[in-house]
Amino acid sequence: MALGLPDDPTKQRRVLLGLLPILLLVAYWYWPHSGAVEEVDAMRTRLENLEARNSQARLRAPQSAQLEERLAQFERHIQRLEQLVPRSEEVSRLLNTISERADQIGVEVARFNPGATAPGPHYNRRVFEMTVLGSYHEVGRFLSEIGSLPRIVTPINLNMQPDDRRERDQGQGLRASFQIETYVLPEPQQATPANEGASTGA
Template identity: 35%
Template sequence: MALVPDDPKQRNAFLVGLVALAVMYFFWDMWYTPRGEELEQLEDQNRRAQILATRGGEQMQERLALYQRHVTQLEQLIPQSEEVPQLLNDMTVEARRVNVDIALMRPEPPEPGEFYTRQSYQLEAVGEYHDVARFLTAVASLSRIITPVDMDVTRLQGNRG
């Protein structure tokens, strides 16, 4: 019994079948199997990404809540417009307490910012060097943010202390 039939019609059918099997094998081996492996890898990466997103989402929510608490705390330090007169009064009280005279307190135009409007004042405080330093420390220790900038320290001309 021969593997290849003797009849030409059967032999042609056999060869066509054999070629078809070879083509299907190469299709399977060269195209379908690598695509399946690639699909499995992508599905595995997708599963891992979903797990990370789930974990990361919780972490992001925690971080967002933490940042919101920090922003709320910072907003509480920035004086509201209705609190400014009380802060100026507190500064005057602190100046008297440390034996400093406030010679000038002149408001300057407000400077709009991204998150708040900055209100500046030109202030002249007269007193002994260490008393002025205690005054600035007291101002910095008030319940709201007050930042002395552009300071000039000069010797007072006259008979003070």
Template identity: 35%
Template sequence: MSLLPPDPVRRGAIVCAFLAVSGLYFAHTYLFAPVAERAESRRLRIERLEESNQDAGRAAALGDRQLEERLGLYRERIASLEALIPADEEVAALLDAISDEERRAGVEMTMMRPDPMEPGDYYDRLSYQVSVRGDYHSVGSFLTAIASLERIVAPGDLVITPLTPPTGDDESEVGSILASFRIRTYVATPPAPAAPPDSSARNGDAQS
């Protein structure tokens, strides 16, 4: 039994309708659907990229803040350290402060000889050979006072030589000693002088 009507006009209309529906199906299945799927996949990828960019931006902003905080702490520490380093013109006042501590501790300074300056990239190191005489407790107080000065002064290389033994039967009494040591401090390295202008370049400009 034929599924199509015998009328040629109706049969042609049904065939055309079938072909149209089939064309729409195939167009949707093999053309539109893959394109739509690719478009949706692309949209999702763009959304993920945008989210990743936003996350990266937030992380970068947080990292910038943390970096700024760390730099701020670093600058504060550097400033605190530089406040402890005497300026070049303050070295004389620092030596006067050491002399004041000598008198306050009741010791006698028998030598204070400067060593050659040791230049550095940022700070030059100054050192002095020092010898003081006094009883053990007075010398200890003097060394403690030097190490406690506001500016950085570090005593080291200490050598103690007994001078006189204790007198009497009092075991708490101590004799006189000679303490030889080196004190070190630092001063900021002066900036390098500016290079003079290139005379050959200047002469060349004048000739041109």
């Protein structure tokens, strides 16, 4: 940058002496503080980016809250449903309850055999084969009692035939063959030696 200095040496000296503090101030600012200025600029840019991200997050916050609430409702619904699904140790008690209801109603249990078990990702499906003898009224009441148990137990694949060999006080004898279907919560899987070795990193 050119400086318009006067021709007189004395005046030139005075002008230079007057400019010296300004030049020193400029040097003091730029040399030691140049790195600090760059750092402040970088921090300001980062702050602006963070504020922009926060603004976007605030815009998405209502949707996230709604999604979390729907997820919580879904989990509560699953918990209520799982209260109706028997555990493995409850199955024997359910079968005893079914036999007791048959005695109370007056139907004769001619067959009660366990069927296949189909493992599922969340529940295991269990089926039991059953045949009962009784009147139309007794068999209908018995099937209704099974469906009203406190756990999910459903009579399926019902096949009814007249039983002429058995005369009932309440009408024609009936032979009803059907399956009892229920879904059981699987027992927690115990760790195998291979899994234990993998978990320990051996």
